Amino acid sequence: MTWINRLRLFGGVIGVVLLVAVLTLIFNQRQTEAASLTATVDSDQYVVGAAYGGTVTKQYVKDGQVVKKGDKLFTIQSVALQQDLSNGLKISNSDAYNVDTDAATLTYLATVQGQVSDLKAKLGNSLGSGQDFAKISVTNSQFVSAEYLLSPGDYGRITEGAPVSILLPNNQSIAGTVTTIEVATDSGKARTDVRVDSPELKDAALGNLAKPGTPVVATLQLRDDGPLAGVSDVAFDFLRQIGLK
Secondary structure, three states, X not given: OOHHHHHHHHHXXXXXXXXXXXXXHHHHHHOOEEEOOEEXXXXXXXXXXXXXXXXXXXXXXXXXXXXXXXXXXXXXXXXXXXXXXXXXXXXXXXOOEEEEOXXXXXXXXXXXXXXXXXXXXXXXXXXXXXXEEEEEEEEEEEEEEEEEEEOHHHHOOOOOOOEEEXXXXXXXXXXXXXXXXXXXXXXXXXXXXXXXXXXXXHOHHHHHHHOOOOEOEEEEEOOOOOOOHHHHHHHHXXXXXXXXX
């Protein structure tokens, strides 16, 4: 065998070894990722409600309207409030409502800035005590609510603060982190609900892509407990730095 053929054979062996190594790293990386069953953009919500039921006599907002803190929402006239006032109960104004003791009414106010939804306090409606009157989706509080179906072993590798890649409908990818984890068992699998926070969701340039209800794909990075964990992390960090991943 000539030296040229030996060099070719040696080069071929090295090439195969490198290919196997790369494929092994890719396989190992795939084993540490979990794609969401479902995932949507959500937001923190403030529920408007109180112990007094009554009839809505004034309505200042409608579903979908954006309100600022302190804006009037609606006024309720309450027989129960009137009875409590006549019995000497003292009720003062607060950030959540203004009280008119003469008319026995409560005018509810927005305590946060956001968008009104699920408005039940519409003019003429009668509302029961303890009922939710409306909700306000808090401005700039977007997060991703994602659901995963995991094996018990994979569930054990989820950690708070773990990185998550969020794929938007326009195929743009943004970064997030796990902040809360809730789980229930479903046929031996861990049906896991995860909240993912991402400062990038608050970027006004995203427009409707960051609107609550927008479907996304959230790929969760599981803790890598395998023997190639360190090598895999170093290799993929390098690829990310040079823009190949």
